Amino acid sequence: MKTIITIMTVVLMSTASFAQDNHVQAILKNYLQLKDALVQSDNELAAKQASALSKEIEQASELKGKETLLKAAQKISKTPDIEKQRAAFAELSSNLWPIVKDEATTSQDLFYQYCPMKKSYWISAEAAIKNPYYGSKMLTCGNVSEKKTK
DSSP: OHHHHHHHHHHHHHHHHHHHHHHHHHHHHHHHHHHHHHHTTOHHHHHHHHHHHHHHHHHOTTOTTHHHHHHHHHHHHHOOOHHHHHHHHHHHHHHHHHHHHHOSOOSSOEEEEEETTTTEEEEESSSSOOOTTTGGGGTTOOEEEEEEOO
C-alpha cells in the first residue's frame, strides 16, 4: 500500500512539473515573439503578442511571480505607445528570467542580454544582439550577461 501511494505521489508531482515546464515553454515562445516585435518597433504586433502572452501566463496555475508577469504583459497589450511598451517589457524581462533560469529544461539555448543605455535586460534565443529597446536606432547595442543552455 505504501508503495502504491509513493508511486502515485511521484507520478502526480512529475505530471505537475511537466505541466509547469510546458507553460514556461509556451510563455517563453510568446515572450520571444513579443521581443521580436519590439526589435522591429512594431507597436501593433507587440500589443498582439503581449495579449497572447497574457493568455499563456493566465493558464499557468503555479507560476512563480505570475501576477507581476501578467501585469507587465497586460500593460504592453493595452498601450499603442512603443516607449511605454518597452518600459513594461523591461519589467517583464527582469521577472521572467529567474523563472526561465531555474527551469530544469529548455528547448533551446537562451541568452540574458543587457542594454547599457536603458539599463535593462531581455531574453533572446540567439547570442547576436537585437535590442528591443531601441529597434533599428541602436539594433546591436548591448551584450550577453548570462546564458542558459538546453
